[in-house]
Amino acid sequence: MPAPFRRPGGRTIAGLLAAAAVGVALLRLGADAGPAGAGGGAQALERLVRGALAPERSPAYLLTVAADAAVTAAYAVAAMSLATVAGLVAAVIASGVLLDRAWLRAGCRIVLALTRSAHELVWALLFVAAMGLSPAAGVLAIAVPYAGVIGRVLGDRLRDVDPAPVRALAAAGASPLSRLFYGVVPQVAPDALGYLAYRLECALRSAAVLSFVGLGGLGFRIELALRDLDYARAWTPIYATLLLVVLVDWLGARTRRRFAR
């Protein structure tokens, strides 16, 4: 006799609400839709697919794209370095592992929530409008929201740590900082590193996209090609983005396996 499934309760409600929301959204979308089929249609699709199957592969272009990839990767790494440091500090404050003051934790969490609320491109538009088109604007545009989400996620992990080993360390006479290094950090390190690796992969995609704003990188190259409707030249940097992301994903998985035991 098959295992009796629970009477659907909260789950069904949630599912029905979601379905209703989707229905309303589609109706709304139908109302918003402007003139349909203003694009190239089937012809454009065919050219798109052909470009995907035969991207531009000349050595000169490959070199250019490789240089773009290096720039994009550099933006991602630089932004992550800032975001990790700021995020870790915020996580320690928000979780209260070193110093537990309610107002400090609440204030920190509000700041983190605000930085997380805007997409990095929105931040980029703001930073560029504020500072002009400079690499610093690009780095900050990624670093600020990423610091917010890293601070939030790692802060939650720090808070959920097993307190017993930390108490034992306190009993052995350890200072709050030593307790953090020996008791708290080792417990969160494997997960935290895995999450940071995932964030780096996201940062790569963000950096590629950010270059649409005018900064150098893969996105800029894609935009240039698409403006000339040269699909073959557009797909090469797209594949480069894909390769970068897959590479970092693989590295992240390896690191996670090394540390998690």
Place this chain on the structure above:
Amino acid sequence: MEPVLRLEQAELRRSEGFRLGPVDLVVRPGERVALVGPSGAGKSTLLSLASGALGPDRGTVWLDGRRADRLGRRERARLVGLMHQRHDLVEQLRVRHNVQAGLLGRWSSLKALLALVGPVEAPEARRALRRVGLEHALERRTSELSGGEHQRVALARLLVQDPTLMLVDEPVASLDPVRSRELLALLAGIAAEGGRALLCSLHQPELALRHFDRIVAMREGRIVADRASPDVEQADLDEVYLSGRG
């Protein structure tokens, strides 16, 4: 000579209605004292009070003649160390780091961090692990060790901390009889070597009689007997356990 530990009318009230005390207890330097009693008698709570991890709601805890609540973190670590029932080792660290954690009461935070990440000589850790028979496990990850090995690493950490009073909570609760005897012999030996006092909670009375100088029996949060081992009969101990059922 000043007693290493003195509980003076110490009382503690826990939220679930559990009450410890008032208890009076004195442990002198070099003494080996066993704390026996059924589960729920308050043995772990008494040990936590003695270690200074918990403060008494009433009464005073004196360590080496000084009030426990007036001692700084470092001073207290030199006087008393507690080995928990659940070992409370950091599973993700290597054995060496867990053992070296016993020195955290003496090291500055910077030195502690360097010991964690850098290649550092660990003579104290090595010595302590050798004494408990685990020298080969120095670089192993703690999570890979067996339950009994966890015990001995926790003991090595206590050894490295080198307090005047060793508090040990149910060290042999999950060990078989052979290993239990081995571990208690090791514990008693280590205490004797350093002239350290030992206060150890057990629920096997026959082990208490065998390895300890003095037996303190507890029931329902109070101390009901406190005698030197030769003066204790098995029957007395059975009574402590059986009548606790009432």
Place this chain on the structure above:
Amino acid sequence: MRGAAVGASSARRTRAALLLVPFAVGAAWALVLAQPAAGPSPLEPAAWRRAWTFLSRLLGRGLAEEPAFARPEVWARMADLALGTLAMSVTGAALATLAALLTVPLAARAREEPARGALRGPVRACYVLARSVPEIVWALLLVLVSGPGPLAAALALGVHNAGVLGRLFTDVVEDVDPRPGRALATAGAGRVEAFWYGTFPQILPQVLTFSLYRWEVIVRTTVVVEAVTGSGMGAALRLALSGRAFTTVTVILALYVALVLLVDVLSGALRTLARA
């Protein structure tokens, strides 16, 4: 003992990896700062003055006429667009969930029938392609095919997130308990019924949770995708920035943050319901 030797060498490798990190970071910063910049470097006071000017313009200082955020009709117009963005995010999330759910039975390793695994590789590769290409790029490509407007935006969000959710759902399906489905099959149910009554109820809570979590991310990206496809709040933001209507930008940003917070709250509430 082997344990000691392995432990020591892995410690050495960890230290080597740790040394590589500052080097990589330094190289990255060098490359980034070497990029051409239009405008003063952030270390110069001129840059800070410019940023300060921008901030004060957002707040409406030194404006000849009434700032946009004091005019209710601007709020009304932008709020209407914001609702459109909300609707778009829901559509994108729904499309992604549907696409992922439909393809997952092909992508997951079927414990019972290993022979059916032929499509596993291609489907998983599609997931990787879908999620590695950023939503913006998909939006640009789709605009060329289907023209600017909400359709391209919805599809861009749907395609990219189908890849993300597909990967997450595959993990869930592979961890499922096969016994209910098997029992139903023994009792005479067809393969489809066995899936819907046996497997699906088990994965439903996780599916809902992942979709709702993803919705929070999607709503943030919707504005950006809209900026590219020329619809909704995103297009309005772009227009306001290029037209230097900074106080309008403030209105849009405020509504954007409110929208995001609203979705976070809704998502959390629905997820709690789903867990019940």
